[in-house]
Amino acid sequence: MDNQVDSDLTAQTKARYNRIAPYYDFIELLSERVFKDWRRKLIAHARGKILEIGVGTGKNFPYYPKDADITGIDIADKMLPFARKRADGLGLAIKLIEGDVQALSFPDNSFDTAIATFVFCSVPDPILGLRELRRVVKPDGQILLLEHVRIDRPVIGIFMDILNPVFVNLLGPNINRRTVENVERAGLMIRSIEHLCPMQMVKMIIAHPGK
């Protein structure tokens, strides 16, 4: 099992998201009209001590209950002031920390719920990150994911593979991640998968640590 973080790729990811942090909400303006209902639906499952990975500018924050116990991390430190502003505006006492999901600083079994929305498309080694979630979530806890994935159709899938480097270099995300397979390879047990848009490109995955 390779547990090494690729520091060059990770630094590149951080730099890309730091670069787009001031424009992130603007870039996502149109898609957010659709995403917001998916966010609400996913976060309705959150309970107990919550870890949100890759909080970005805090787009999920409006959907948490006011008294939720949330720790948010992001590798891109320049995202965090935007997230802090949004949390303060909503009156949420969320702890925000710069951190990498591939190497979390939390002890084993620290959280009841881990949440990530549109994050594992960008994490350099998603299996390493998902294994870390498995480690820090309690055995009876849950991992809630909202992710876009590679479309499982011959022509479109190959087209996504070809276009992928353009998306990674311009904006950060990989458009051809096989996240359901990655979740399984990380040792998580999938409880449910909901396909949220045409051609099953976005999925809501509910898993538990399986330990």
Ligand SMILES: C[S@@+](CC[C@H](N)C(=O)[O-])C[C@H]1O[C@@H](n2cnc3c(N)ncnc32)[C@H](O)[C@@H]1O
């Ligand atoms: C596409 S944005 C999604 C932001 C937010 N979750 C949302 O739904 O709007 C991906 C976020 O994941 C963060 N990220 C990427 N790799 C990460 C890592 N290894 N650890 C923690 N955060 C990471 C990026 O900095 C960025 O803020």
